[in-house]
Amino acid sequence: MYMVMVDEEKCTGCGECAGSCPAKLLALNGKKAYVCGDCTECLGCLTCVTVCPSGAVTVQEY
Numbered sequence: 001m002y003m004v005m006v007d008e009e010k011c012t013g014c015g016e017c018a019g020s021c022p023a024k025l026l027a028l029n030g031k032k033a034y035v036c037g038d039c040t041e042c043l044g045c046l047t048c049v050t051v052c053p054s055g056a057v058t059v060q061e062y
């Protein structure tokens, strides 16, 4: 299982994470990304972490 978090302080709203998550767990709310889906569906692929240019996304396994 994975915990997906977006640090709003760091997020610039570029949308890269939302566009690249294969499980569609991330979306933009105004100018910030947020976790819009069920984290239990996270694949742990870390694509969101890799594409984020500002290091705003963290994925933790638990």
Ligand code: SF4
Residues within 6 Å of the ligand: 002, 004, 020, 021, 022, 023, 024, 025, 026, 041, 042, 043, 044, 045, 046, 047, 048, 049, 059
């Ligand atoms: S780790 Fe992969 S499946 Fe999980 S939120 Fe990030 S991009 Fe989506």
Ligand code: SF4
Residues within 6 Å of the ligand: 006, 010, 011, 012, 013, 014, 015, 016, 017, 018, 032, 033, 051, 052, 053, 054, 055, 056, 057
């Ligand atoms: S990729 Fe990073 S900076 Fe861009 S919207 Fe997602 S969390 Fe925000």
